[in-house]
Amino acid sequence: MRRAPRRPAVALLVVAVAAVAFFALPLLGLLQQARWSTLVDDLTSPGARDALRLSLVVSLGATALALGLGTPLAWVLARAAVPARSLLRSLVLLPMVVPPVVGGTALLAALGPESPVGGWLDDAFGVVLPGTTTAAVLAAAFVAMPFYVITVEGALRGVDRRLEQVAASLGAGRATVLRRVTLPIVGPSLVSGAVLAWARALGEFGATVTFAGNVEGQTRTLPLAVSLRLQEDQGSGIALSLVLVAVSVVVLAALRDRWLRTP
């Protein structure tokens, strides 16, 4: 019996290898160009320490905001009888597809000192958002929250409603059902949604630089510091980049069950 020709598979394999190389080469380049001898100094310089601290504060602040606002929003999208649900969902997901610079521009237009809201904040409280860490948190939350919302909404949709009905018939009120059945079942998704949002917030650049600006000690997070340093001292920029790569690898490892499992 003649075997079917295998050539198309070989061609696919070649292209696939090229694709892998396309992903792997930049990483290898980063490792190859790294200035290992001064790595510790590069990461502990005052500017780098500030950027690390700010990145931590801003990304965690944005994640907290995403959890606090995003969990009820995900619940409403998944469960409540809201009009124009798909329109609402598109609005929530828009920051995922809109270029971050445009997002930052929009935030500036809405909350900057020239805007009605920004003017009111200034008049009433003397608060001017751009240039502050708060603005950096808002910018990061704007781009990161959709990741959390879609993850949690999907998980809530996947919960068998009959489990909640059974819980109710066993004497559990709505709050108890939420606390002891619904949330524990979607728990893993809350965590992975939060980690995804946190990773996105950590890498946020465009919206931050546009809306919050690039102010050392206030808004200059790791990505902003990397881009700035690459213009002056490539070695220290690469050192900071390696930190972000390391964080990403850890995130991916933490979420491997969810994203890397072959179905």
Added chain:
Amino acid sequence: MTLLADVRVRRGALDLVVDLAVASGTVTAVVGPNGAGKSTLLAAVAGHLALDAGRIALDGTDLDAPPDVFVPPEDRRLGLVPQDHLLFPHLSALDNVAFAPRARGVPAREARARAAALLERVGVGAVADLRPRALSGGQAQRVALARALAADPAALLLDEPLSALDARTRIEVRRDLRRHLVGFAGPTLLVTHDPVDAFALADHVVVLEGGRVTQAGPLAEVTARPRSRHVADLVGTNLLPGTAAGTTIRTDGGLEVVVAEPLHGPVLATIPPTAVALHRHAPEGSPRNRWSGTVADVDRLGDRVRVRLAPPVGLVAEITPAAAAELGLREGDPVWASVKATEVTAYPR
């Protein structure tokens, strides 16, 4: 104590009108094809669905009486054993059973002690620490029963409690379930599509078709005298409780029935009416079971004729109108019935 359910609900294509009462310590089985409204009826009693009209009451207290009264599910004190067990996947068997007492404010330690005792009682104490995923179908169904009983319910609602089980497990769980239902003081409403389950567990049967009750009454009466072709198809089978010794079963009605596979102890034998052949004279040939009796009555149901034989034979035979005409059977006529041993299904009970 009685569960009253006068249910009128319209839901999509289903227009459900059911009026039934279940007395304390008795089990009523609701039997019907898919889409007949069985699950909707149970959802309404459980409070997952509000009545359009009618009344649901337990021990004289209204649970749902539109437009004034609607008691939410968590305050109805009903023990629900849902289809496919629906155990909470994130809790161990023990914590599943402890859920109801915990929800009612019993301290964790006490709730878990009570749950452990209940698991022991339904025979699955050994799996207390396992998650539902790790349980077999039979174990999960027992845990689901323990979870419902842990709520200290005034009434039990069972939704197809045996349908997800394989044949062998089904027999065991059915037997255990029967024991627990006998020990339960309140009314029990059971939804099933299997007349054998209904016979093993229930005292009364309500046949539901297209949202309407087509027949209701004591189980033996409904299975022996179905009033419509549909009811006959659903529940109209010959159910013979008896005691087996090898391949011979002596029924409680005094009949000897030969079966193909040997069994011992108390059994329930079923013979489909279509498997019973009738003869004017003593038949010869392969059927191992041959009885002579007299015709009790003859009923025409749709395209079939149901001939009931008087006790002790007491069987129902379904034959074609042509065969009935040829035999010319009337009440009181002598007749022979034959059944192949392979047509008799027997379960331990």
